[in-house]
Amino acid sequence: MLLSLFYIFIFPGFLFLSIYGLLLEFLDRKLYARFQNRIGPPWFQPFADFIKLIGKEAIVPASAEKIMFRILPAFALASVSAVILYVPLWSTGALFSFRSDLIVVLYLLTIPTITFFIAGWVSTSLYSTLGSVRTLTQLFAYEVPLFMALLGPALLAGSWSISEIASFYHEHPLLILFNIPGFIVAIIAMQGKLERVPFDIPEAETEIVAGSFTEYSGRYLALFRMTVDIEMIVLVSLVAAIFFPFYAQGNVALGIVLYLLKTVILVFILALIRSLMARLRIEQMVKFCWKYLAPAAILQIIVDLLVKGVL
Amino acid sequence: MGRIEIPLGPQHPALKEPANFRLYLEGERIAASNVALGYNHRGVEKACEQRTYIEDMYLIERVCGICSHSHSSCFISAVEEIAKLEVPKRAKYIRMIIGELERIHSHLLWLGVAAHEIGFDTLFMYSWRDREVVMDILAMLSGNRVNYAINKVGGVRRDISEEQKEQVLKAVDILEERTRYYIDIVYSETTLIGRLKDVGKLSYEDAVRFGAAGPVARASGVDRDTRRDDPYLAYDEIPFNVITDDHCDVLGRTIVRAKELMESYKIIRFALKNLPEGDITTRSPRRIPAGEALSRYEAPRGEDVHYVRANGTDKPERVKLRAPTLANWASITNMLDGGYLADVPIVVAAIDPCISCTDRAILIRYPDSRNENLMDWNSLRKYSIDFYKNKGFNAKNIRMNIK
Numbered sequence: 211m212l213l214s215l216f217y218i219f220i221f222p223g224f225l226f227l228s229i230y231g232l233l234l235e236f237l238d239r240k241l242y243a244r245f246q247n248r249i250g251p252p253w254f255q256p257f258a259d260f261i262k263l264i265g266k267e268a269i270v271p272a273s274a275e276k277i278m279f280r281i282l283p284a285f286a287l288a289s290v291s292a293v294i295l296y297v298p299l300w301s302t303g304a305l306f307s308f309r310s311d312l313i314v315v316l317y318l319l320t321i322p323t324i325t326f327f328i329a330g331w332v333s334t335s336l337y338s339t340l341g342s343v344r345t346l347t348q349l350f351a352y353e354v355p356l357f358m359a360l361l362g363p364a365l366l367a368g369s370w371s372i373s374e375i376a377s378f379y380h381e382h383p384l385l386i387l388f389n390i391p392g393f394i395v396a397i398i399a400m401q402g403k404l405e406r407v408p409f410d411i412p413e414a415e416t417e418i419v420a421g422s423f424t425e426y427s428g429r430y431l432a433l434f435r436m437t438v439d440i441e442m443i444v445l446v447s448l449v450a451a452i453f454f455p456f457y458a459q460g461n462v463a464l465g466i467v468l469y470l471l472k473t474v475i476l477v478f479i480l481a482l483i484r485s486l487m488a489r490l491r492i493e494q495m496v497k498f499c500w501k502y503l504a505p506a507a508i509l510q511i512i513v514d515l516l517v518k519g520v521l
Numbered sequence: 522m523g524r525i526e527i528p529l530g531p532q533h534p535a536l537k538e539p540a541n542f543r544l545y546l547e548g549e550r551i552a553a554s555n556v557a558l559g560y561n562h563r564g565v566e567k568a569c570e571q572r573t574y575i576e577d578m579y580l581i582e583r584v585c586g587i588c589s590h591s592h593s594s595c596f597i598s599a600v601e602e603i604a605k606l607e608v609p610k611r612a613k614y615i616r617m618i619i620g621e622l623e624r625i626h627s628h629l630l631w632l633g634v635a636a637h638e639i640g641f642d643t644l645f646m647y648s649w650r651d652r653e654v655v656m657d658i659l660a661m662l663s664g665n666r667v668n669y670a671i672n673k674v675g676g677v678r679r680d681i682s683e684e685q686k687e688q689v690l691k692a693v694d695i696l697e698e699r700t701r702y703y704i705d706i707v708y709s710e711t712t713l714i715g716r717l718k719d720v721g722k723l724s725y726e727d728a729v730r731f732g733a734a735g736p737v738a739r740a741s742g743v744d745r746d747t748r749r750d751d752p753y754l755a756y757d758e759i760p761f762n763v764i765t766d767d768h769c770d771v772l773g774r775t776i777v778r779a780k781e782l783m784e785s786y787k788i789i790r791f792a793l794k795n796l797p798e799g800d801i802t803t804r805s806p807r808r809i810p811a812g813e814a815l816s817r818y819e820a821p822r823g824e825d826v827h828y829v830r831a832n833g834t835d836k837p838e839r840v841k842l843r844a845p846t847l848a849n850w851a852s853i854t855n856m857l858d859g860g861y862l863a864d865v866p867i868v869v870a871a872i873d874p875c876i877s878c879t880d881r882a883i884l885i886r887y888p889d890s891r892n893e894n895l896m897d898w899n900s901l902r903k904y905s906i907d908f909y910k911n912k913g914f915n916a917k918n919i920r921m922n923i924k
Binding site: 246247248336340407408410411414415416417418419485486487488489490491493494 | 862
């Protein structure tokens with residue numbers, strides 16, 4: 211019982227996630243800045259931003275639904291934080307795992323996006339409403355390719371449990387070469403999930419101010435920003451567990467170093483994509499996802515089924 | 522979703538200056554739009570009439586922060602024409618060099634703003650970094666990064682030395698290399714082209730009909746450039762091409778501006794190489810004889826027009842300025858209609874609007890939308906009294922003790 215509480219609140223639960231999330235946000239911002247030939251923020255900038263936001267006045271619009279408006283940020287944060295318990299970090303086994311936990315993880319990862327939609331909707335401001343409609347439209351475009359990209363490797367491993375998938379690929383490391391299309395699809399779909407360029411359409415600041423979060427301020431906004439940071443670690447960890455299954459079995463310290471290395475590499479790729487492109491329009495984004503990303507994900511599944519048939 | 526009305530502005534992150542766009546949306550598409558100016562009226566023309574020509578130079582220079590030299594050159598050539606002053610050739614060349622440097626600085630700034638509007642922040646940071654090169658050159662030549670104050674009636678204030686010439690040429694080389702890179706990006710980067718192509722269409726006929734000016738007109742294939750059509754300063758002695766493009770959209774406007782940068786480098790090189798010897802200024806009278814003049818100048822954003830009427834005193838009787846944005850303003854609703862909401866910022870940014878330069882008047886209509894007439898003074902006064910009464914504030918109850 212005590213150990214479970216430690217897992218949930220300290221490591222790798224909430225405390226670790228918040229600190230590492232803010233550090234990864236710093237890394238992302240610093241890399242983004244360096245790619246743009248800027249100096250970038252100091253390492254504690256995300257922490258300072260977070261603390262300052264927490265201390266600011268939180269304004270709730272008069273026409274918003276007060277209770278929903280207040281509880282949604284906590285709801286989003288809780289659902290993304292829960293995911294980390296099912297994802298293998300430093301060894302092939304996650305802290306908790308059961309059959310088909312991959313489905314639960316994907317489900318939990320959809321909740322924050324739905325929360326952003328509802329948050330924008332209950333704010334009742336025009337820009338929030340537009341932002342939330344865009345959030346939902348975008349969800350329908352990237353969610354299917356992302357799911358299929360993650361399900362392909364699962365088919366090949368013959369299990370719906372992330373821990374079992376990780377240990378399968380740990381034993382057959384060469385098989386991950388067949389999953390490269392899925393990896394590319396997952397990376398691109400992650401940009402959509404995290405609402406980053408070129409898919410930062412729901413919070414395009416020059417068009418609709420801040421999208422769903424336009425009316426949010428103070429600690430509610432701080433929680434939402436934390437949610438996005440944690441969502442990034444969780445997604446990066448999930449992709450690392452499925453596509454980079456290299457673990458130092460038995461050696462926890464080396465395992466953690468490997469884990470950190472994998473997440474840093476993935477954040478580097480994400481920051482690179484973000485700095486190379488312009489923002490797409492929503493209809494271009496949907497077209498791109500269904501025309502190129504979804505077929506690529508289906509290709510991944512076909513490849514995995516063929517390989518499984520041959521083996 | 523049904524038809525919803527979205528107010529964009531007067532305060533909005535996409536707008537650097539206050540303007541109001543009323544957009545009627547069907548989903549993400551714009552069914553109709555309406556634009557309004559009048560939030561930034563500063564009374565520059567009236568202020569000019571109350572000051573001497575020398576003071577006016579400071580005022581006119583501050584009409585616009587970006588094309589300050591354009592406005593002051595345009596004004597000063599009208600004044601010099603009235604006074605029949607013969608400006609030394611070297612002064613003309615220096616004015617022209619500063620003018621072209623200003624065009625470079627303005628176009629690079631525009632490229633950054635446009636990139637930011639479509640979420641391409643890397644290009645934004647790059648082009649603004651390179652803009653620093655030309656800003657430093659301007660600071661070296663004139664002493665200021667903006668509002669160069671190089672013009673005076675009858676000439677210029679500062680000369681260009683040999684060392685400065687070399688530094689300018691060196692900077693132009695750097696900028697030319699960077700600009701080639703940007704032109705390459707504009708032609709090859711997929712997401713950029715995806716966001717700019719077929720956005721904000723303005724056909725050749727519409728560009729002529731709405732009287733578009735500058736890069737907006739040239740991107741619609743209208744071959745119009747004051748520097749060639751009605752040469753001022755020494756542009757008739759300098760070989761350069763007028764860039765036109767037939768994309769008729771925002772991509773075309775980007776290409777025109779990027780290629781105009783290359784032409785500006787050519788002009789600066791030629792002007793520095795053939796910089797005539799001689800004085801940089803002539804004696805000018807404080808009182809300008811009676812007369813009137815209209816002067817045209819190709820500012821970075823389009824044709825700038827100044828009209829000055831003198832009455833023999835040291836103050837002008839009437840000054841009228843038309844900033845290039847006003848010429849392009851009429852075509853905005855035409856470009857917006859039928860487009861996407863996501864494209865509004867880039868379409869508006871593509872005319873490179875300079876709203877406070879453009880605002881010359883405020884029109885106040887009746888608050889209820891049915892009455893489209895302008896409010897007269899009495900009803901405006903009555904409206905304001907009622908407005909405060911509704912807030913529980915009655916002016917009649919206030920007693921002031923003035924001793």
